[in-house]
Amino acid sequence: MGHGETRKTQQHENHDAVDALRRWRQQGEGKRSRRSGIKRFTWADELSAPAQLDRALQAGEQALALARESRFRRAEADSLICLSLTYKEACRYDEARTHAEQALALARDHSFRVVEGQALTALCETAKAEEAHGTAVELGQEALAVHRETGHRLGEARTLMALARAHRKTDEGAAELMGRQAQAIFSDIGVPETEYEDLDR
Numbered sequence: 001m002g003h004g005e006t007r008k009t010q011q012h013e014n015h016d017a018v019d020a021l022r023r024w025r026q027q028g029e030g031k032r033s034r035r036s037g038i039k040r041f042t043w044a045d046e047l048s049a050p051a052q053l054d055r056a057l058q059a060g061e062q063a064l065a066l067a068r069e070s071r072f073r074r075a076e077a078d079s080l081i082c083l084s085l086t087y088k089e090a091c092r093y094d095e096a097r098t099h100a101e102q103a104l105a106l107a108r109d110h111s112f113r114v115v116e117g118q119a120l121t122a123l124c125e126t127a128k129a130e131e132a133h134g135t136a137v138e139l140g141q142e143a144l145a146v147h148r149e150t151g152h153r154l155g156e157a158r159t160l161m162a163l164a165r166a167h168r169k170t171d172e173g174a175a176e177l178m179g180r181q182a183q184a185i186f187s188d189i190g191v192p193e194t195e196y197e198d199l200d201r
Helices: 003-027 042-047 050-070 073-089 093-109 113-129 133-150 153-167 172-188 193-199
Strands: none
Touching: 050 073, 073 093, 073 113, 093 113, 113 133, 113 153, 133 153, 153 172, 172 193
């Protein structure tokens, strides 16, 4: 495939993600999840109390402000993703989505491919938390493709776990397969089971 065709394919994929996000936003107007936040990342166990989440958000916003002040775009994108994940744990899904979308835009503007995959995974997680399962699968599949292109195996494993959760309502077979694939990668790269067992919820 030539460079022009590759660029067209990437542009097409980007449009697909934008369309998915637009549908998700439209479906979510006036709708908020009433469920309590379910912790899916090991580090979130330490942020379970509201006061701790508030402190984490405050620290994250400070880190984001510093990154923007110094114009360190990669640090800005990383801070946005961390904030997105923390807002999701706090069940503040609009803010989680907004921060992940900002990180995704930065990643694409500056060719931060690993960050692009991470931002898409964060969006997948938030869509799943809002029970937008179809959108979660679309975003997760795109994130998975990016992680496989970059060779970021930890990101690939985390995304497979996110996809496994997103598929559970509609395709238990796919969910089980992706969960096993994720566990195999975690084991292969030396991540202890205690570090990822909470992801499979």
